[in-house]
Amino acid sequence: IADLPMEVDDDMLKQVFSEYGTVTWSRVLDSGGKPNKAAIVEFADIEEAKWCVENLDGNIPQGLSTPIQCMFKRSKNKDGGGKGYG
Numbered sequence: 001i002a003d004l005p006m007e008v009d010d011d012m013l014k015q016v017f018s019e020y021g022t023v024t025w026s027r028v029l030d031s032g033g034k035p036n037k038a039a040i041v042e043f044a045d046i047e048e049a050k051w052c053v054e055n056l057d058g059n060i061p062q063g064l065s066t067p068i069q070c071m072f073k074r075s076k077n078k079d080g081g082g083k084g085y086g
Contacts, residue, residue, distance in 0.1 A: 002069035004028070004037040016063040017041045020056070021048025040073065 004013070014026050022044035029038045043049040049072070057070040 001039040001041055002036070002071075003066065004039055004068060005064060005066055006031065006035070006037060008037055008039070008064070012063070013039050013041065016061050017043075017052070019062050020052050021045060 001013075001017075008016075008028055010026065010028050013028050014023050017023050017026065020043075023041060024044050025040075025042040027040050029040070031037045041052075043052070053070050053072060056068060058067055060067050
């Protein structure tokens with residue numbers, strides 16, 4: 001989840017996304033000086049996660065005041081690097 005307002009904390013994150021499914025784990029990430037926050041939310045059911053990605057991306061979830069970016073976690077290459085040599 002990206003573009004979260006700065007006032008979002010772990011408790012608020014879980015409260016907002018529990019409206020859309022069973023949250024099994026969630027964490028707000030440090031903003032690193034950016035004007036908004038990012039987070040990771042894991043749901044109990046893949047269908048709940050798919051619904052959120054399909055319906056919340058670019059929209060304003062209940063309990064928030066600005067649109068968010070909602071996407072699946074990007075997986076890394078099995079070798080751990082994005083720059084290949086050889």
